[in-house]
Amino acid sequence: MLKTLTKFAARAVLGLIILAVFVFGVFPTGSYVDQRNELNDAERELAELQDANAELEDRVRRLESDEAIENKARADYGLERPEDESYLILPPGQ
Helix, strand or coil: CHHHHHHHHHHHHHHHHHHHHHHHHHHHHHHHHHHHHHHHHHHHHHHHHHHHHHHHHHHHHHHCCHHHHHHHHHHHHCCCCCCCCCCCCCCCCC
């Protein structure tokens, strides 16, 4: 009877050890892997946003140049320099 009780106790302790390994080892490892994947995704998204931000900053610098402002004023508002000569070409019949 004592021998059977000892075997049962040994199996119970072994079962508890295995359960503890799963609870403290496997499950947190899964969470760690998930968090690491989320971190990698966030870092990748951050890099993409930084690249897009750099492109937009470059575009702002180009659009703030005198040449870009002048081209926009000529194209959108029909403005011209004082020394320029402009001509208005009407369609035939007018």
